[in-house]
Amino acid sequence: MTMRNSFIYTILGAALLLGTSCEKEIDLNLNGNDNKLVIEAVLTDTKGDCVVKLSRTKDFAADNSFAGVSGAKVQIYHNGDTTLLTETSTGVYVAPELSGTSGNTYGLLVTLGNEQYTATSYMPSKVPMDSLSIVEEDLFGDITKVANVSFKDPAGETNYYRFQQFIRGTKVKRYYVRNDDLTNGNDINTRLYILGEDDDDHEYDINSGDEITVEMLNIDAAVYKYFFSLSSSATGESESATPANPVSNISGNAIGYFSAQTVERKTIKVP
Amino acid sequence: MKSKLLLIAVLLTAGKAMAQQKHTISGTIKSKAKGETLIGATVRVSGGGGTTTNEYGFYSITLTDGNHKLEFSSMGLQTNHLEFVLRKDTVVNISLEDESVSLGAVTITGTSTKRSLSTPQMGLEKLTTKEMKNVPVLLGERDAIKVIQLLPGIKSAGDGNAGMYVRGGAADQNLILLDEAPVYNASHLLGFFSTFNSDAIKDIAVYKGGMPAQYGGRLSSVLDIKMNDGNNQDFGVSGGVGLISAKLNVEGPIQKDKSSFLVTGRRTYADMFLKLSSDSSLNKNTLYFYDINAKMNYELGEKDKLYLSGYFGKDKLGVGDLFGLQWGNTTATLRWNHIFNNKLFSNTSLIYSNYDYTISINSGSVNADIYSKIRDYNLKEELQWYPSSSHNIRFGINSIYHTITPGQVTTSETSQINARTLEDRYSWENALYVTDNWKMSDKLSATYGLRVSAFSVLGKGDFFNIDKEGKILDTLHYKSGDFVKTYVNLEPRLALSYKLNSTSSLKASYVRNTQNLHLISNSTTSSPTDKWVASTNIIKPEISDQYSIGYYKDLFGGDYELTVETYYKSLQNQIDYRDGADVNTVSNAIESELLFGKGRAYGIEWLFKKRVGKFSGWLSYTLSKTERQIDGINNNKWYNARQDRTHDIAIVAMYQVSKKWTLSANWIYYTGDAVTYPSGKYQIDGQTVYYFTGRNTYRMPNYHRLDLGATLQLKKRKRWSSELAFSLYNAYGRENAYTITFEDSKEDPNKTVAKQTALFKFIPSISYNFKF
Incomplete structure (x- = not known):
């Protein structure tokens, strides 16, 4: 990425030198978003780090306050042990006592209304x-x-x-x-x-x-x-x-990621 | 099988024609002043018939015995007339005198500049030196490629982008030849200049459709550029000094009338200005290019001629010591013309071309050089046979050995990066072709031919089987010399012309082209580091079938020309990228990042041109559509290709005010490219990111621009002549979008904004050119 950036900056630098490069804000007529569910789910090897945040996509022109999505049932499981996360503030679900171990694969199950979203992630060695x-x-x-x-x-x-x-x-x-x-x-x-x-x-x-x-x-x-x-x-x-939207590890009609990480x-x- | 039948048909018709009492006139047409052989010079026979010279100035025409009047003419030169009684085979070598010898004066040319109504070739654009000289260009650097992009159906990829799009083709689908050698990156300084120094160019032809069978290997167009041979009469020097570059051209005879040489060089010095800058982020940077064209030719005897030509160019870009990038093309062509007899002309070419780049990174403990190249050894043999006045047959073979080095990472001892070399890729491209220009009657002509192409992917190397998701299923190992896969394609070529009356004609053509080298570049801006990849077991040859029809009309006694052409192209095995594709990461299996599908392109092109007089110029308009359908993109529906542009307009005007002053202007307008913008947004880890609902569903803002130019001829002294050229690029300061980015507003972080960056507002320039 750095390489590519330097390259672009040099072109822009050269144009700048000619006194000609110019930047301005423009209005684009962008279509509506799909109000898609966004899942950010993290489990680490440290207790207190396990957080799952649910939110939704917004229109480009809307403001940058992203309200959480509450009322979901969020579970993380491993080998038959399932932990139910509790919603501590709107759209933020935690399991303060839950931590993972390197070498294990963890599952995420989010249930919202009639929809289910799943993902698995492997916690690598530290x-x-x-x-x-x-x-x-x-x-x-x-x-x-x-x-x-x-x-x-x-x-x-x-x-x-x-x-x-x-x-x-x-x-x-x-x-x-x-x-x-x-x-x-x-x-x-x-x-x-x-x-x-x-x-x-x-x-x-x-x-x-x-x-x-x-x-x-x-x-x-x-x-x-x-x-x-x-x-x-x-x-x-x-x-x-x-x-494009990043390549997600979540199945179901949602975007975002689930990472079991150290x-x-x-x-x-x-x- | 098909080709055999065709050849037999050709031979039969040829044999019949020769049974009558006829003799052949043949020879070479040159310019008197410089001794340059003339390409496409016309030989007209009074009472009908005629021919044109080939790319080495050779012509041959067979006529019935008796009294004949011949007229020899070429663009910008005085016409020669010859009257004689034909009784035996005769060699007539002709030298045509200049109509005007000065550098600045605009030559008001004779009839031969006219495009031909009766030849079947369509979709062909030729540029005159006058057009090349007077059209205003960025920073005063005359550039044939930029002028070509003002013609219908040929579109610039935009400010700061090297590529060009021909009839909906992508930037890598143009075959760019310099003295027959393929040029893999035709741009300097990120597309601001082309690699072709207009001082060294003799002839430029662009085929956007109906390509004759001798060309192959790219889908959309052929840009055939031929270098000057060098003056074999007198020693001459010309040159120019502009705001950011200087150039010099030296040519002269090695042996008068027989052999000559030419050396042309250019160097930009924009980086010297960078050094003057007080901005510390700029003054340590490097940014320049230089290039050299050289050519010599030698007459071995009356029937043999040797040509050796070469090009060497290098661009260097550096950001302090942090980052460096250099790239360049090298080409060399050795050609041997042999005239077997007055009806059979042979050319043998040995061609070398090479394109490479090196990226150097030197930051902290990351020290690495990444080197990549594509190199060709190429052999061509072509015979041109003129069996009768109604047939002109070419047949030939072409064999190219490609080596691609995708990436070699070399590092210093202390670097934390491991050295690694990606496997070189080898391939062998062969073609066999035959084509005949057949004049069936005064009204009807045809060019028909067949090209058989065979592309072999060779070992040594690892090849892959991948699944639908791009995961590698297994790896196939091949040894050196193994044939991994051979693709054979039959490429029929057909063009017809029918002359409606003395001022108008209709033409139609069908052409199939295949392409086995693909440029991988997942970026909105073209970069010298874009990757050339050959076909593999997974990447299939791209195939295009193009149908076109055209109407050609001369108006007002031939002072004006109207051309209307329409085309439909259907494309197979087109390449696009998976969502989130990473084509830059060093990896052998690039296929896992790609998707394949089909494409279609159609459009109609109008060109209205005033060729002669004090006021000249043209108006060109293209209405077109270019789409792709690839499983895995936009729910498998047809979508706009990036280069899809609905409207494209160019107006070019040149006015000769007096003997001293020439004014010129051009205005262009086109629909913005199809691009992907976000439709929404969300946050990941507290940072705003964007939500996309489809590829290429939006448009860049429309592009338009006016450029002005003026040339002042300075006082002439004896042999010395000079001129000043002024230009104003983007005269009304339109801010055309180079990139559009999305970010949280700096003023109000609770908002997101779209920001457009434009590269140029007004760019005035002045340059001085001389000649003695």
């Missing part, structure tokens, strides 16, 4: 995060502080990773996923770049003294595919000629 650090890098001419996660990718298996970054407690709105296709068995330093911000936008600037938290998740192949296709074709950046968090203070 790859430990060796360290979280901040590095300085020359990004398009600016010396920029970037979060860097170090870990050792296990050689014997295919691993899929997802990262979440929090700057001063605010979650960064970027999807970070990677596989070990070209890096199997290596010592990995993965940098969580924040590209595409305007120059006058400082929300995600990392400064000395800031607190940075990174979550490293091990996910299964289907969830990797979900987030990969989500980030490459559904975030509105429009580089793909075929934007999680490790580290927090540092920026030197």
Whole structure:
């Protein structure tokens, strides 16, 4: 993704130099959405992390407050053990005592009215995060502080990773996923770049003294595919000629994902 | 079987014609000033009949013995007349003098620029140098490809996009030949310039339908570009300096009248401006290209001639030290013309072409180079036989060996990336063809032929069986030299013309084309890193059947031309991408990301042209539809292909104000491409993402633009002449959409907005051209 981005930025940069590139908001007459059910379901190896959120798609022109969908029956099961999640706020279903174990496959069953939605997800083995650090890098001419996660990718298996970054407690709105296709068995330093911000936008600037938290998740192949296709074709950046809904692991007339994943968090203070 | 019958039929008719008392006049037509052989020069016989020169200036015409008046003519040159009594086979070599020798003056050309009403060829567009010179272009860089895109049925892929769409075809369905060598990426600087330096070009022909049998391998069009041979009379230098580029052309005789050379080079220096920028995000970047065309020819004897030509181009783009991308084409063609006798002409070509790119990433501990290429070795042998004045037969063979290196990842010792090489892919493409131009009567002519193409996918390598969902079921291993699969296709070609009267004619054609190299690019913008993939056991040859009918009318004594052509194309084995396809990830089984189906395209094209006089130009309008039907996309219903454009209009006007000034303008308008926009939105992990209900169900905003140009001829001194060319691109500053993106509003994060980015507003430019 980074590669492709740099490429586009350079074209735009060149056009900018000619003093000609220009941006504006436009009105498009977009059709209605299908009011589709959206499921975000997560089970981790840590108690208290198990959350299932239900919501619905909205029209493009509508506001960004997404109401939850209540009244659903949400269950997570493994080998005949079924846990019923309880709705703590509108559309948010939790099981505070439920955690998963690497190597197990978990099932999700959501029942809403007469409709049923199902998914399964495999909790992969946990790859430990060796360290979280901040590095300085020359990004398009600016010396920029970037979060860097170090870990050792296990050689014997295919691993899929997802990262979440929090700057001063605010979650960064970027999807970070990677596989070990070209890096199997290596010592990995993965940098969580924040590209595409305007120059006058400082929300995600990392400064000395800031607190940075990174979550490293091990996910299964289907969830990797979900987030990969989500980030490459559904975030509105429009580089793909075929934007589409991400490839979901949920069956039934719903979109979203169910991920059984391991999680490790580290927090540092920026030197 | 079919081809055998055809050949026999041809031989029979030819034999009959030769039984009468006739003799042959043959020879080469050249320009006097430069000694360049002339392509498509006309030989007219008073009292009816005639022929044109082939791509090496050779002609042959067989007439009954007796008194004949011949007229030799070519675009922009003085016509020669010859009267003589034919008693035996005669060689007549002709040199035509320039009508006008100056660089700037607009040549008001004679009758030979006229498109022919009587030849069956249709869907053919030719450009004159005048049109190429005067149509205003971006940054003053004259570009034949950009001018071609102003003709009906041929559409630009848009600002900042290299491709062109011909009659609903995709960007990879155009066969682009430079001196017979396929060019796999015809653009520089992301499509702002084409790889063809107009100074080095002798002739351009675009076939959008009715392709003769000697061409094959792509579905939509053939763009056949021939380089100048070089002046074999005098040494000459010409060049130009523009805002962002400079070029120089040197040519001259090696041995007067016999051999010559030509070297043309270009280099852009936009990156020098980047360095001047105070913006730190720009001044460390690199962005330039250069290219070189070179050619030499040598006459071995009266009957043999050798040509060696080559092209080398390179683009370099770099973002500081972080990221680099370089790409380029190399082609080389060695040709040997041999005249067996006055009726049989042979050409043998050995052709090499190569396209490659390297991506370098150098960020933190990720250091890697990714290299990819496509390379061809190509042999062609063609015989042209002129058995009688009513037949002109070509037959030939073509054999190409393709090697595709999809991706080689090399890394430094310390890099965390593992080196890896994807398997090279090998294939062997063969074709055998025969075609005959048959003048049945004064009114009726036909070109009919057959091309037999065979494409063999070769080992060594792994091939796959996949299921409907794209999952790999098993892997098939092949050894070096194994034939994995061979696709044989019969491609009939037929074109007819019927002359209604002296000013109008009707033509019809049918052509089948197949294509075994496919460009995989799942992106709204074309990129040099788009992948060429050969047919495999899963990717079948793309097939197109095109039917077209046209009406041609000369108006007002031939000063004006009206052309109306309509076409219907049906396409098989078209390729599109699965939802969420990842075609960039390094993987051997690209097939698992693709879907296959059919397509159809139809349309009607009008061209109204004023050819001669102080004021010249044309009006072109295309009304068309292009669709695909692929299982797995849009509920298996027909949907618009990305390049579907309902309306496409171009107006081109050139006006010679005085001897010094020429003004020009062009205006274009087209319906926005079919694109996919979101129909709704939702949130995943607190971030707004978009909900889609179908592929290509929306439209980009309509595109329109006016460009203005002016050329000022400066004072001439002896041999020295020079001119200044001014242009204003996008004169009324229309912001045409390059991309449309969707995001949460910066002002009000509770709203989402659609944002359009346009690349160009006004771009003025000035350039200086000289010649001595």
